[in-house]
Amino acid sequence: MGLARARRRVRQIDYWPGFVDALSTMLLVMIFLLSVFMLAQFFLAREVTGKDSALMKLNRQIDELTSLLALERSEKSAAQASAATLTASLEAARQDKAQLQGFIDSGKAGVEDANADAGGARRQLDAEQQASARAKAQIEILSQQIAALRRQLAALEDALQASESRDRDSQTKIADLGSRLNVALAQKVQELARYRSDFFGRLQQILGGRPGISIVGDRFIFQSEVLFASRQASLDPAGRSELDKIASALITLEHEIPPDIPWIMRVDGHTDRKPIQSTQFSSNWALSTGRAIAVVQYLIAKGVSPQRLAAAGFGEFQPLDPADGEDAYRRNRRIELKITER
Numbered sequence: 001m002g003l004a005r006a007r008r009r010v011r012q013i014d015y016w017p018g019f020v021d022a023l024s025t026m027l028l029v030m031i032f033l034l035s036v037f038m039l040a041q042f043f044l045a046r047e048v049t050g051k052d053s054a055l056m057k058l059n060r061q062i063d064e065l066t067s068l069l070a071l072e073r074s075e076k077s078a079a080q081a082s083a084a085t086l087t088a089s090l091e092a093a094r095q096d097k098a099q100l101q102g103f104i105d106s107g108k109a110g111v112e113d114a115n116a117d118a119g120g121a122r123r124q125l126d127a128e129q130q131a132s133a134r135a136k137a138q139i140e141i142l143s144q145q146i147a148a149l150r151r152q153l154a155a156l157e158d159a160l161q162a163s164e165s166r167d168r169d170s171q172t173k174i175a176d177l178g179s180r181l182n183v184a185l186a187q188k189v190q191e192l193a194r195y196r197s198d199f200f201g202r203l204q205q206i207l208g209g210r211p212g213i214s215i216v217g218d219r220f221i222f223q224s225e226v227l228f229a230s231r232q233a234s235l236d237p238a239g240r241s242e243l244d245k246i247a248s249a250l251i252t253l254e255h256e257i258p259p260d261i262p263w264i265m266r267v268d269g270h271t272d273r274k275p276i277q278s279t280q281f282s283s284n285w286a287l288s289t290g291r292a293i294a295v296v297q298y299l300i301a302k303g304v305s306p307q308r309l310a311a312a313g314f315g316e317f318q319p320l321d322p323a324d325g326e327d328a329y330r331r332n333r334r335i336e337l338k339i340t341e342r
Contacts, residue, residue, distance in 0.1 A: 189341065192263050196339040199253050206245045213242070218340075224271075224291065224333035231278050233290035235298055243295065246337070247302035254305060262342040265299075266310045267292045270336065272329035273316040289313025295335055 200215055207213050212223035227239030235243065250265060257263060269288030281287040292311035300306050321328035 192257070192261055192339070192341065195253065195257050195261075195263075198256075199249060199339060202249055202252075203246065206249060207242065210242075218338060220337040222335040222337075223330065224335060225330070227295070227335060228291055231276060231281075231287070233281070233287060233294050235294055240298065243298050244302060247299050247304050250299065250304045250308070251302075254308060263339055264308050264310050264342045265304075266312060266338045266340055267295045267299075268336040268338065269295075269311075269313045270318060270320075270332060270334050271316050272332045273319070274329065283315065285313055285315035287313075288315050291335060 196218060200218075200220055203220055204215060210226075212226040214221050222242070226242060227235055229236055269290070269292035271284040271288045273284075276284050276287055278287075281290060289311070290313070292313050296309045296311040299309060316332065319328070319332040320334070321331045
């Protein structure tokens with residue numbers, strides 16, 4: 001029982017005061033160290049500030065020395081430039097002196113030459129006076145010639161005005177003649193149109209209403225089958241018979257139309273668009289031309305004047321019917337007769 005109480009007393013010992021004392025001691029030590037550190041920082045800062053001031057003072061001295069050195073160099077350069085200028089001026093003065101001396105020497109020589117040339121100048125002046133007199137005489141002659149040319153020019157202007165007046169009269173007469181010629185040509189065209197109408201009316205009566213022959217406008221049209229065999233340019237007998245009637249009517253027409261009316265009978269050959277395959281003709285153009293020439297040659301053989309005939313070939317390039325098919329091809333294969341102005 002007593003032992004248990006003794007153990008309880010031992011267990012109740014209090015350590016806290018000792019712990020608080022240790023902490024207080026440590027805190028005092030830390031405060032001391034911090035105070036020492038701050039004091040060291042203070043003295044260090046003062047030392048550094050003093051060094052900065054010294055460094056700034058040293059930099060200012062260096063800047064002043066640099067400025068003084070630059071000023072010294074500038075003054076040295078100015079002095080050198082001034083010395084060079086003075087040297088150049090001295091050299092120029094020496095050259096001027098030498099040139100002036102040369103002028104003096106040449107002036108002396110010039111005076112001597114002037115004295116020597118005075119006589120020559122007088123002789124030259126006399127010669128120039130004589131040349132001036134001759135020039136005045138020539139100017140007088142030229143003035144007379146200019147006056148004569150002016151008189152001739154005035155005469156030419158008068159002649160030109162008269163010529164222009166005659167030209168205006170001629171132009172008026174030409175315009176009047178042109179107007180009359182146009183009227184006469186119109187009358188001749190009307191007369192030719194009348195004869196052409198009479199001729200085609202006569203042909204229509206002569207040839208009748210035979211198939212393959214027709215009148216379209218101012219053209220008398222033969223289908224090629226009436227005059228030629230297929231792919232041929234030689235007239236067949238039936239074609240010659242029809243052309244005989246044409247020749248007879250043309251001969252009569254030649255006697256009826258006055259000689260002062262220029263006219264021709266143009267014979268035009270046309271084909272269809274089918275390419276030709278013949279050793280005689282290389283193209284439809286050649287075939288159409290050959291047929292037109294054959295008709296012209298036959299009419300000449302029958303007594304029609306060659307001066308009143310012309311042959312032309314158009315190939316397949318002027319069709320009456322642009323459609324495809326045998327009917328269109330047949331209409332396009334044709335010989336056209338047309339009376340027109342020459």
